[in-house]
Amino acid sequence: MSERFAALRAGAGAASAAPGSHAPAARGPLRYGDRVQLTGPKGRLNTITLVPDGEFHSHRGMIRHSELVGLPDASVVQNSSGEEYLALRPLLSDFVMSMPRGAAIVYPKDAAQILSLADIFPGARVVEAGVGSGALSLHLLRGIGPEGRLHSFERREEFAEVARANVAAFAGTLPENWSVTVGDLQETLPSSCPAGTVDRVVLDMLAPWECVDVAAEALAPGGVLICYVATVTQLSRTAEQIRRSGSFTHPQSSETMVRGWHVEGLAVRPDHRMVAHTGFLITARRLAPGTVLPELKRRASKGEFTDEDLASWLPDLGGEDPDRVWTPEAVGERGKSDKVLRKKVREARGFARDRGAETEGGDAG
Numbered sequence: 001m002s003e004r005f006a007a008l009r010a011g012a013g014a015a016s017a018a019p020g021s022h023a024p025a026a027r028g029p030l031r032y033g034d035r036v037q038l039t040g041p042k043g044r045l046n047t048i049t050l051v052p053d054g055e056f057h058s059h060r061g062m063i064r065h066s067e068l069v070g071l072p073d074a075s076v077v078q079n080s081s082g083e084e085y086l087a088l089r090p091l092l093s094d095f096v097m098s099m100p101r102g103a104a105i106v107y108p109k110d111a112a113q114i115l116s117l118a119d120i121f122p123g124a125r126v127v128e129a130g131v132g133s134g135a136l137s138l139h140l141l142r143g144i145g146p147e148g149r150l151h152s153f154e155r156r157e158e159f160a161e162v163a164r165a166n167v168a169a170f171a172g173t174l175p176e177n178w179s180v181t182v183g184d185l186q187e188t189l190p191s192s193c194p195a196g197t198v199d200r201v202v203l204d205m206l207a208p209w210e211c212v213d214v215a216a217e218a219l220a221p222g223g224v225l226i227c228y229v230a231t232v233t234q235l236s237r238t239a240e241q242i243r244r245s246g247s248f249t250h251p252q253s254s255e256t257m258v259r260g261w262h263v264e265g266l267a268v269r270p271d272h273r274m275v276a277h278t279g280f281l282i283t284a285r286r287l288a289p290g291t292v293l294p295e296l297k298r299r300a301s302k303g304e305f306t307d308e309d310l311a312s313w314l315p316d317l318g319g320e321d322p323d324r325v326w327t328p329e330a331v332g333e334r335g336k337s338d339k340v341l342r343k344k345v346r347e348a349r350g351f352a353r354d355r356g357a358e359t360e361g362g363d364a365g
Helices: 003-010 092-098 108-117 135-144 157-171 185-192 208-218 232-245 307-313 338-354
Strands: 035-039 045-049 055-058 061-064 075-078 084-088 125-129 149-154 178-182 198-203 219-229 252-255 261-264 267-270 280-285
Touching: 035 092, 045 055, 092 108, 092 135, 092 157, 108 135, 108 219, 108 280, 125 135, 125 185, 125 208, 135 149, 135 157, 149 157, 149 185, 157 178, 157 338, 178 185, 185 208, 198 208, 208 219, 208 232, 219 232, 232 280
Parallel strands: 125 149, 125 198, 149 178, 198 219
Antiparallel strands: 035 045, 035 084, 055 061, 075 084, 219 280, 252 280, 261 267
16 A cells, blocks of 8 residues: 555544544545445446455455555555455445335436436425435435425334434434434324415325325415426326416426447447336426416316226226325336345444444434
8 A cells, every 4th residue: 555545544534433423524544334336347336335354355355444544535456366346435326326225216316317307405494205225305404405404204114214214324413404204294294384484395106196286285375386207197197286276387207328438449329228207297386375276278177087097097086095006116216025024124323333434413303
């Protein structure tokens, strides 16, 4: 190891000696508790958390965690067989893709669109439901800054526990401006946020149309409602409920697909693989109380379809029980058993402990 790297490591100080003495660093020399992304000779990524006496093993050799502590971010290290690895602190987008998951996460490409389309600004008061594994929560917390306030709601305690641990692992502790409430949004939101005090509502749930009215009550005039759904049937049902509520502007819908490119010399082409469809986003603005939205002038008129047509496409509008019609299995979601969820909770808590994070604190709701 070079003298320069040895000096930098020595300068890292006593804070590097043990986890739990600091929040994970965002810059500077690598320290215990930091999440580190190791890229090997073939471009394969391995994400580890630096812990005392820890070791990273591959079939070609080993790297001791202590060899990384004190090095500058973006350094190259050799394993025991001489292979070189690039060591980098993961970006937020890298972190959420490698953290423990209890529920499916909102991909970074969609999280970026949510922050843009909902205009998440520093100091904003934001409501999020559900919290999933905490990926979107991390993006929202970064967007609102320390002056903002994020109220997250989740029906399942196991998902809430995984999200708390993941956020604590990233931030070092539970943010004071973040609360997680376990319960149904329709029942818990009115008591958590007075009417007309919320700037943005983000719904990532199976049936967001059930929460359109309570979201409208919480939002200030001009506030943004944004919903993230997986299927076109959910998209259509949500749009119809937003229109029927009479509380919002005409909804706008979109999806985001990002295709990477291979660029090497004259070999310039699209990547063979891509994450294409992940979900749809639908947005609308809260109207001032008593405002009647003007009808859009368009060729298609309401007279061209009937309530029976809608009921055939959206069964619960025709009298069916929504709890029976709209199930996770019906829209293609693969659920996790209680045993698997308990394992994910333990995994996430261990992940937070390795990062030296405090999972107690903040407002647990």
